Amino acid sequence: MENFVGIIQSSINDTLGSWIYLLPEISLAFIFILMIVADLFWAKRIKNLVAIIAVSGLFITILETLDQFLLIHSSAIPLFGGMIKLSVSSVWYKLLIELSGLLVMLFSLRDFQLRNTEKGGSEYFSLVLVVTIGLNFMVMAQNLLMIYLSVEFVSVCSYILAAYLTGNKRSEESGMKYALFGAVASAVMLYGMSLLYGFTGTLDITSSAFYNGLASISLMSASVALLLTLAGLFFKISAFPMQVWVPDVYEGAPTPITAFLSVAPKVAGIALLITFITAVNSTNTTTGSVFLASTESLLAVVAIVTMTIGNFSALWQTNVKRLMAYSAIGHSGFILMGVAAYSMTGQKAILFFLFVYALANIGAFLVIGYFSNVFHSEELEDYKGMGMKYPLISVAMVIFLVSLTGLPPTAGFVGKFFIFSAAVEAYMIGGNVLLLIMVIFGVVNTVVSLFYYFKIPLNLYLRKAKTEISLEKGNLLFSVIIIFLALFTLFLGIFPSKLMGLMNW
Amino acid sequence: MTLSILIFLPILFMVLVAVLPQALKNTFKYLNLAVSIIQLIIAGYMYLHFNHSLPGVFNEQSFQFVEKHSWINLNLGTLGKLQIQYFLGIDGVSIGLLMLSTFVMAIAALASWEIKTNEKGYFCLFLLLNAAIMGVFSALDFFLFYIFYELMLLPLYFLIGIWGGARREYASIKFFLYTLLGSVFMLLVIIGLYFSVKDPITGAHTFDMLSMMNPANYVQGSIFDIHSSALLFGVSPRLLAFAVLFIAFAIKVPIVPLHTWLPDAHVEAPTPISIILAGVLLKIGGYGIIRICMGIFPDGAIYFSWVIGLIGVVSIIYGAMSALAASDLKRLIAYSSVSHMGFVLLGIASLTVEGVSGAMFQMISHGVLSSMLFFLVGVIYNRVHDREIANFRGLYLQMPTYSVFVFIAFFASLGLPGFSAFIAEAFSLIGAFNSNSIPRWMAVVGAVGILLGAAYFLWTLQRMFFGKARFKGGEDWSAKLSDVNLREVIALSPMAIVALLLGIMPFLFFDMSNSAMVELVNATLKSGGQHLETLSKLLN
Structure with a gap:
C-alpha cells in the first residue's frame, strides 16, 4: 500500500513537472479560448480582431518554441509518463509547423474567397490554430494512444478547413472526400494499433517490451x-497507396488551406513516421533489428512508387492547384527516400528538405493565391503572358519552382542533394541495392518534374496573353511575403550551412 | 581576386540593370557591352601574367590565380564532415577556354543589338549566363562547378524560349531536359565521389576536384576506391562513373545520337544566343571530358577510348552528311558544329599530346569560327527574316563586304591552311594516327569528314553567293539586304583576325597549354594503365 502511494506521488510529480515543457501548446490553447470569447463579444466592433489575436498569438508561440531549445539542451525529455517526448528534433519540427501556420494565416487574411465567405473568418483562424496544437502533439507523440489522438485531432479540424467555403461545390466535395478517405485511413490505423497492443501488451512504442513483443x-x-x-x-503524408485523396482535396480547398495541408500535416506525419520507424528498429541486441532490412525495402519501394506516380500524373494537369497537388505527392516520395535511408544524416537531410520545401511550396501557393485574387482563375491557360505584367511576382514564382525542381542555386537543390547523399550513404553502409535504384528513380523524377513545373514559367513568359485587359494591382502584403520567401530560398541555396549548421542534436 | 571579379562583375551589373528604370532601356545594351569589355581586359591581363611553365592539371601549387575559401562546412552524422570550398583557379586547360568565353561573350553582346523587346529581362538573363560561364571554367571544386554548370541552363531556357523563333517552346524545353538528364546522373557520381574522397589535410570528405584526382586520397573500400572489388550492377563502379560523366558532358558537346537538341536550339535561338551556344556552351562539354572525366577516372579514359573515338568519327561524318542535306542556313551551321566537335572527341580519344592539344585547339578555333558563322547568318536573318538557302542567290553582288566575311568564315571552317581550323584538325588527326588506343582507320574516316565539310561549305557558297542576284522576296528584299554596317564590321573583324592569327601563329595558344597537356596525357596513360591492371587482377 505504501508502495502504491509512492507511485502515485512520483507520477503526480512527473505530471506537474511536465507542464513547463508544454508552454507553446498551452499558450495556443489559451489563445484559442481567447479568440472564441473575443469573437463573441468584440468582433463586431473591431475589424479583424480574431485574425490579429491569432497571428500575434502564434507569433508568441513561435518565440516560446524557440525558447525550448534552451530548455532541453541536448537530451530528449520524456513527459507525462512517456506519453510524449520533447527532443531537439521535435522542437525543430514544431517550429516549422508554427512558421508555416503563421505564413498561412497571413495568406488567409487577404485571400479573396475567404474574405467573401458568408461565415466570416473568425472560426477559420481558430481552426488553423487548433490544427497547430494537434500537429505539435503529433510531432512529440511516443505512445500509440497519443499518436492516434493527435492524428485524429488534426484530421477532424482539417476536414472542416477543407470544406470551409460553404456554398462552393468544389470545397464541399473536397471536405467530404477528405473526411471519407481520412475516416477509412484512421480506422485502418486504429485496427493496426490494436493488433500492436495485442501482440506487445504495451502502448509505449519506445519501451523494450514493444520491440521484443513484435x-x-x-x-x-x-x-x-x-x-x-x-x-x-501514409495517409497524412500522402504516400502511395494512400495518396488518392490529394488532387481533389487540394484543388477544391481554399488556396491558403491547400498550402497549409501540403506542408504542415506532412511535416508532422514525417516526424511521427520517423519516431515510429525508429521505435520499431531500436533494439539493444547486437544483431540489429529484425525489421531493419524489410522496413528499408518497404520504404524504398513506397518512395519510388509515390514519386513516380506523383510526378508522372502531374504531367497532364492543366489546373495549377491540381498540378501542385501531384507535385506534393512527388515530394512525399522524395522525403520518404530520406526516411528509408534511416540514419542521422537522413534525419537532418529530411528536416532541411522539409524547411526548403515549406518555403517554396507556401511561396508557390501564395503566388497562386495572388494571381487568383487578381484574375480569379487557377487554370494554366489564364497564366499566359502574366510574367510580363507582374514581373516581380513571376520571377519569385520561377525561383520557387526551380527550388521545387531541385536546381541550383536555390535551397531545393541543396535539400535534394542532402537527401540523395543520405540514401547513397545508407547504401554504402548497408549495401541494399534497392536504395541505389531508389536514388536513380529520384534523379529521373527530377527531370520529369522539371517538365511540368516549367509549364508555369512557359505560360507566364513564353506565351502571349490572350486579351489585353488591364488588371488591377495585386496585394501588397502578399508581394512582400512572396519576395521575402523567394530571397530566403536563394539565400539558403547559397549558404545552406546558415540553417543546417544550427540543426545539431 | 581576379577570377572572382570576372565571375561577379556580371552579377553586379545584372542587379544594376534590374533596378534601373524601364526608361533607360536603351542603355542596357551598352552596360552589357561594358561588362564584356572589362572582362576582355581582365582576360588580357591574365594572359600576360600567365606563367606558361606551370602545368597545373593535378597539382594545386601549379594552378594560377587560385582562390580558396571555405564555403560550406557541416558535420553530417555518421560518415564525417562535409567540406565544400569556394575554390577557383586556372591552368593550361582552362585559360584558353576562359579567354575564348570572354571574347565570344563580347561578340554576343554586340549581336544583342537586335533584341528589341523586354530588354531588361534579356540583359539580366544574359549577364547571369555570363557569370555562370566564367564560373564553370574557373571552378575547381566539383560542387561549385556543378552549381555554375546548372546555373547556365535557366537563363538559356528563357533566352531561347522568350526571344526565340517560331518553335521556341519546344526547342527550349528540349534543350533543358536533355542537359538536365545528363547532369542529374552526374550529381550521383559527385555524391559517390564525395563519400570516397577525403581531404588529406583536414580529413573531411571533400568535393575538391584535385583531391579526387589523386588515388591516395580515396577511402579504403569506398565505392570509387581503386582497390575495391565491389561491383555496381555488375560493372566496375569507376568505369560506370566515367561513362555517366562522359554522357553528361557528351550531351553538351554534342555527340551523335544525343545531338538532336542542338539543331533545334540553334535554329530557334536568337543570334546572340546561338553564338554563345556554339561558341562557349559546346566547349563546356569538351572541357568537362578533359578536366573531369580524364582527370578523375583516367582508367575509364583508356578503357573507353575506342568507343569515344568511334563516337567522334560517327559525329564527324553524320554531322557533315546532315549539313549537306540541310536547307536552312542556320541548321547547316548547327550540323557543321556537330561535325567539328567530333574532332574534339577524336583528339581526346587518341590519348596523345598532339591529339589532346588538337582537341583543345579545335575548341578554341571552332568557338571563334562558329560564332562568326552564326553572326553572319544573323545579319541576313535580321534584314529579311529568312534563311532558307534556296531563297537567296548572287548575294555577292548585293552585299560584297558581307560576302567577303562569309568567304573567310567558310574557308576557315572547312580547314584551309592558314586558318585555325586547319591546325586544329591536323593535330587531332595526327594524334589519332599516332595513337595506341584507337585504330588508324578512325583517323582516315575523320579525314574524309574534312572533305565532306569542304563539300557543304563550297556548295552553299555556290548556291547563295554566286550568279545573278535573285531573291525570293524580289525587289523588297533587294532593298532590305543592305551591306554590313559599322557595328557588324566591328564584331566580325576581330573574329576573322583571331582565326587567321591562330592559324599562322598557333604557338600563341600551344605555348599556354602545352605543359598542361603533356602532364595530363602522361599522367592519364600512366595511372590509368595501372588502375586498369589492378582492376583486371581484382576481377579475375
Whole structure:
C-alpha cells in the first residue's frame, strides 16, 4: 500500500513537472479560448480582431518554441509518463509547423474567397490554430494512444478547413472526400494499433517490451500490424497507396488551406513516421533489428512508387492547384527516400528538405493565391503572358519552382542533394541495392518534374496573353511575403550551412 | 581576386540593370557591352601574367590565380564532415577556354543589338549566363562547378524560349531536359565521389576536384576506391562513373545520337544566343571530358577510348552528311558544329599530346569560327527574316563586304591552311594516327569528314553567293539586304583576325597549354594503365 502511494506521488510529480515543457501548446490553447470569447463579444466592433489575436498569438508561440531549445539542451525529455517526448528534433519540427501556420494565416487574411465567405473568418483562424496544437502533439507523440489522438485531432479540424467555403461545390466535395478517405485511413490505423497492443501488451512504442513483443511473434503477423498502422501515417503524408485523396482535396480547398495541408500535416506525419520507424528498429541486441532490412525495402519501394506516380500524373494537369497537388505527392516520395535511408544524416537531410520545401511550396501557393485574387482563375491557360505584367511576382514564382525542381542555386537543390547523399550513404553502409535504384528513380523524377513545373514559367513568359485587359494591382502584403520567401530560398541555396549548421542534436 | 571579379562583375551589373528604370532601356545594351569589355581586359591581363611553365592539371601549387575559401562546412552524422570550398583557379586547360568565353561573350553582346523587346529581362538573363560561364571554367571544386554548370541552363531556357523563333517552346524545353538528364546522373557520381574522397589535410570528405584526382586520397573500400572489388550492377563502379560523366558532358558537346537538341536550339535561338551556344556552351562539354572525366577516372579514359573515338568519327561524318542535306542556313551551321566537335572527341580519344592539344585547339578555333558563322547568318536573318538557302542567290553582288566575311568564315571552317581550323584538325588527326588506343582507320574516316565539310561549305557558297542576284522576296528584299554596317564590321573583324592569327601563329595558344597537356596525357596513360591492371587482377 505504501508502495502504491509512492507511485502515485512520483507520477503526480512527473505530471506537474511536465507542464513547463508544454508552454507553446498551452499558450495556443489559451489563445484559442481567447479568440472564441473575443469573437463573441468584440468582433463586431473591431475589424479583424480574431485574425490579429491569432497571428500575434502564434507569433508568441513561435518565440516560446524557440525558447525550448534552451530548455532541453541536448537530451530528449520524456513527459507525462512517456506519453510524449520533447527532443531537439521535435522542437525543430514544431517550429516549422508554427512558421508555416503563421505564413498561412497571413495568406488567409487577404485571400479573396475567404474574405467573401458568408461565415466570416473568425472560426477559420481558430481552426488553423487548433490544427497547430494537434500537429505539435503529433510531432512529440511516443505512445500509440497519443499518436492516434493527435492524428485524429488534426484530421477532424482539417476536414472542416477543407470544406470551409460553404456554398462552393468544389470545397464541399473536397471536405467530404477528405473526411471519407481520412475516416477509412484512421480506422485502418486504429485496427493496426490494436493488433500492436495485442501482440506487445504495451502502448509505449519506445519501451523494450514493444520491440521484443513484435520480434518474438512471426514476421508475417508483425508485418500486418505494422503495415496497417503505417497506412494511417501514409495517409497524412500522402504516400502511395494512400495518396488518392490529394488532387481533389487540394484543388477544391481554399488556396491558403491547400498550402497549409501540403506542408504542415506532412511535416508532422514525417516526424511521427520517423519516431515510429525508429521505435520499431531500436533494439539493444547486437544483431540489429529484425525489421531493419524489410522496413528499408518497404520504404524504398513506397518512395519510388509515390514519386513516380506523383510526378508522372502531374504531367497532364492543366489546373495549377491540381498540378501542385501531384507535385506534393512527388515530394512525399522524395522525403520518404530520406526516411528509408534511416540514419542521422537522413534525419537532418529530411528536416532541411522539409524547411526548403515549406518555403517554396507556401511561396508557390501564395503566388497562386495572388494571381487568383487578381484574375480569379487557377487554370494554366489564364497564366499566359502574366510574367510580363507582374514581373516581380513571376520571377519569385520561377525561383520557387526551380527550388521545387531541385536546381541550383536555390535551397531545393541543396535539400535534394542532402537527401540523395543520405540514401547513397545508407547504401554504402548497408549495401541494399534497392536504395541505389531508389536514388536513380529520384534523379529521373527530377527531370520529369522539371517538365511540368516549367509549364508555369512557359505560360507566364513564353506565351502571349490572350486579351489585353488591364488588371488591377495585386496585394501588397502578399508581394512582400512572396519576395521575402523567394530571397530566403536563394539565400539558403547559397549558404545552406546558415540553417543546417544550427540543426545539431 | 581576379577570377572572382570576372565571375561577379556580371552579377553586379545584372542587379544594376534590374533596378534601373524601364526608361533607360536603351542603355542596357551598352552596360552589357561594358561588362564584356572589362572582362576582355581582365582576360588580357591574365594572359600576360600567365606563367606558361606551370602545368597545373593535378597539382594545386601549379594552378594560377587560385582562390580558396571555405564555403560550406557541416558535420553530417555518421560518415564525417562535409567540406565544400569556394575554390577557383586556372591552368593550361582552362585559360584558353576562359579567354575564348570572354571574347565570344563580347561578340554576343554586340549581336544583342537586335533584341528589341523586354530588354531588361534579356540583359539580366544574359549577364547571369555570363557569370555562370566564367564560373564553370574557373571552378575547381566539383560542387561549385556543378552549381555554375546548372546555373547556365535557366537563363538559356528563357533566352531561347522568350526571344526565340517560331518553335521556341519546344526547342527550349528540349534543350533543358536533355542537359538536365545528363547532369542529374552526374550529381550521383559527385555524391559517390564525395563519400570516397577525403581531404588529406583536414580529413573531411571533400568535393575538391584535385583531391579526387589523386588515388591516395580515396577511402579504403569506398565505392570509387581503386582497390575495391565491389561491383555496381555488375560493372566496375569507376568505369560506370566515367561513362555517366562522359554522357553528361557528351550531351553538351554534342555527340551523335544525343545531338538532336542542338539543331533545334540553334535554329530557334536568337543570334546572340546561338553564338554563345556554339561558341562557349559546346566547349563546356569538351572541357568537362578533359578536366573531369580524364582527370578523375583516367582508367575509364583508356578503357573507353575506342568507343569515344568511334563516337567522334560517327559525329564527324553524320554531322557533315546532315549539313549537306540541310536547307536552312542556320541548321547547316548547327550540323557543321556537330561535325567539328567530333574532332574534339577524336583528339581526346587518341590519348596523345598532339591529339589532346588538337582537341583543345579545335575548341578554341571552332568557338571563334562558329560564332562568326552564326553572326553572319544573323545579319541576313535580321534584314529579311529568312534563311532558307534556296531563297537567296548572287548575294555577292548585293552585299560584297558581307560576302567577303562569309568567304573567310567558310574557308576557315572547312580547314584551309592558314586558318585555325586547319591546325586544329591536323593535330587531332595526327594524334589519332599516332595513337595506341584507337585504330588508324578512325583517323582516315575523320579525314574524309574534312572533305565532306569542304563539300557543304563550297556548295552553299555556290548556291547563295554566286550568279545573278535573285531573291525570293524580289525587289523588297533587294532593298532590305543592305551591306554590313559599322557595328557588324566591328564584331566580325576581330573574329576573322583571331582565326587567321591562330592559324599562322598557333604557338600563341600551344605555348599556354602545352605543359598542361603533356602532364595530363602522361599522367592519364600512366595511372590509368595501372588502375586498369589492378582492376583486371581484382576481377579475375
